[in-house]
Amino acid sequence: MVGLRVDGAWVEFPVPRGRRGAAHGHVGGQIDVERGVVTALGDVSLELREGDRLGLMGHNGAGKTTMLRLLAGAYPPTRGRITIIGRVSTLFNTTPGLNFDGTGRENLVSCALHLGLSRRQIKAKLDEIIDFAELGEYIDMPVRIYSAGMMTRLGFSIATAVEPEILLLDEGLATGDAQFARKAERRMKDLMSRASILVIASHSETMLANLCNRCLLLEHGRIIADGRPDTLIDNYRRSVVQLARESDPEGLHRAYVLATDMARLGEMPPLDLEEQGLRYALQINPDDQMMWQRYVQVISAQGRQVDQATEIRMILACLAVDSSRADLIHRLRALHRSGLDEMPSDLGERVNAVLAHIESARAG
Structure with a gap:
């Protein structure tokens, strides 16, 4: 039986001297000046059972990465507790503790051990990992002579060799060049399908809607919504657009971040969201010709008259x-x-x- 439960967990960090008193802006947790701490996560409670696919939503700095690290045990809760039944596997980066003086093969063994594989499992998977990395004779050469793409391929091949029960995944995981990325995408899908529980942090609404049966919306380190991905995504987008229409500075900034993240991932932002994102961008670059032209197109496409x-x-x-x-x-x-x-x-x-x-x- 695999399961994960969080009861009233907090993650707090001390504030360095001389930096107290600044309230959070667009990103970051709550600053408690009296206690001298930043609350990165506050009073988080959730329960996941076998088969759950949980997506973490929120703007940059909302607490998604901190939540992943809390669930992974990297950040112990300062208050509350976590109960985990099953083996936790993490995929936060593609260079899980590489030793640049060691060979690719040596790193393969040491990093796999670090990720929780036994020596027997490593021996059984060794040839498969080496073949997938496509490093040829370089596998027995020092990692320090590898190109960035070679290191990414080695790290990704090791990191995805785990047998996940509870898989924690950061969407920002790099996969290297385009040819390797296609192969890596298939491997990631297989890995996620084999996990009993998946928790993924992502800015991609399409990915969350396709992969997850539940989402959490985080804001300044707190869970502000919990529900079905489609409902949560629609409600969040509408709230961001409404705030932006009221010329709320934080609402405009979030509309810009949400729209640009969607565009970066190859998704077309809804017109009302793109309009508000462009309003924010034009405050930063008020003379940008292409943005002004697109802004006018977006207004017209919604059937509205462009003001003089x-x-x-x-x-x-x-x-x-x-x-x-x-x-x-x-x-x-x-x-x-x-x-x-x-x-x-x-x-x-x-x-x-x-x-x-x-x-x-x-x-x-």
């Missing part, structure tokens, strides 16, 4: 890249004739300056 100020800002960003665009100059003049009274004064001044510069250049 937004259109003007897009045109100005485009003209800054190519001032010869006659179509944009014509449109800017039309908007100028319609009156600038309803626009912010600084934007009106910019329009006047650009049009004056264009006229001056033509006259010259």
Whole structure:
């Protein structure tokens, strides 16, 4: 019987002298100035049984990695307790304690022992691991001469040789070049299917929805929601978009992080989420031509009218890249004739300056 239970667990770290008093921003846990600690995880309780597939959701710094390390035993709870029945296997990185002076074969044995395999298991899997790593004669050479890709292949091959009962997985696990990544993906799917219990931290909504039967949403080290992946994902996304629409700074930042993470993973962000993510990004890079064009496209795609100020800002960003665009100059003049009274004064001044510069250049 395999199982995992967490009862009221806390993970707290002391705050170095001179750094107390700063409240958390977009990331990180709660700072207790009086006690001089940062609460990375607070009052966490959960129970997992055989067959459970748990996804950990939340923005960067929400506590996902700390939760994995708590379950792995790397961070003992400062309060509360954890009860584990079964062998825990962790996949947090692809270089699990490599000794750069040792050979690939020597590292294979020492790292596999570190991951909990017995010498008998290592002997039985040795040829399979070596073949999978595709290192050829380099397996008997010092790891210090390996390229980054070779080290990744060796580490991944060792790390995924475990026989998992309770598998803790960080989605950020590197898998090397594209050809090896395809093989690694198949191996990861097989590994996850063989685990009795899986806990995975991921920014990919698609991955969590496909793999998990339950998700936890973390925020500043606390569980704020627990439920089915599809329901939790939809509710979280709606709450982020709503906060961003209200111009809440943290809501805008989360919309940006969520949208960019989805795009990085090859997923298309929903239009309402992408819109708010672009609003945040344009605060950082207010003259980015491509972002302004995409922002206008996203608004139009939702069946909404693009307001005058937004259109003007897009045109100005485009003209800054190519001032010869006659179509944009014509449109800017039309908007100028319609009156600038309803626009912010600084934007009106910019329009006047650009049009004056264009006229001056033509006259010259």
